[in-house]
Every structure is written in C-alpha cells, then in structure tokens.
Amino acid sequence: MYPPLDRFFGRRPFHSENPDVEIERLKKAVPIERLVMGFGVELKRHGAELIGTCPFHEYKTPSLVVSPKTNLWDCLGKCNVGGSTIDWVMKTKWGSACRQEAAEDAAFDGRGTNT
Numbered sequence: 842m843y844p845p846l847d848r849f850f851g852r853r854p855f856h857s858e859n860p861d862v863e864i865e866r867l868k869k870a871v872p873i874e875r876l877v878m879g880f881g882v883e884l885k886r887h888g889a890e891l892i893g894t895c896p897f898h899e900y901k902t903p904s905l906v907v908s909p910k911t912n913l914w915d916c917l918g919k920c921n922v923g924g925s926t927i928d929w930v931m932k933t934k935w936g937s938a939c940r941q942e943a944a945e946d947a948a949f950d951g952r953g954t955n956t
C-alpha cells in the first residue's frame with residue numbers, strides 16, 4: 842500500500858545534483874501519516890482524512906488534519922501551520938532548518954516501519 846521506499850532510497854545515499862527535484866519526490870514518497878504517527882500523534886480516520894491532536898500547541902481539541910491523498914498536514918487550530926512531509930520534519934525536529942537535512946530525516950523516518 843505504500844511506495845517501495847527501500848527501493849527508492851536504497852539505491853544510493855541521499856544525494857542529488859538537483860536537491861529541489863529530490864525534495865519534491867520525497868514529499869510524495871514518504872507517507873505523511875507515518876511521520877505524524879511516528880511522532881506519537883494518534884490519528885483517527887475522518888472521511889478521506891485523518892484527524893489528531895496537534896503536538897505544537899496545548900489545546901486538546903483535535904485540530905491536526907492529515908491528508909494521505911495530498912500528503913499534506915495542517916493545524917486548523919491555534920498554530921495555523923501546515924505543509925509537506927519536509928515541513929513536518931523541520932517543525933518537529935528543529936522548528937526550522939536546512940531543507941536537505943529535513944529531507945534526509947523524512948526518508949529515514951519513512952523507512953523505519955514497514956506496515
């Protein structure tokens with residue numbers, strides 16, 4: 842059900858002469874729900890989307906919307922932030938950081954479990 846991540850990333854270490862292209866591919870290759878659940882957020886299915894409690898603000902009403910279809914996440918509550926898998930890794934790990942490092946991390950986390 843998931844893209845063949847091992848094959849995608851296994852060929853070579855993360856390296857590209859055109860990192861922007863590689864990052865665009867990574868945004869689709871790593872399932873966003875896997876990264877979010879890997880961070881400890883419990884997601885519940887709500888139609889086509891998954892809903893959970895946003896880990897970036899205190900309020901306990903589920904306001905984090907994760908869309909497997911578009912592979913994007915969004916906090917509709919206090920934070921009002923969202924984005925791609927890369928943005929998630931940057932937000933959870935550093936707040937903001939080098940995009941390529943975040944991409945490497947997304948690749949690694951996405952490969953961690955194989956469900």
Ligand SMILES: [Zn+2]
Pocket residue numbers: 895896897898904916917918919920921
């Ligand atoms: Zn939030």
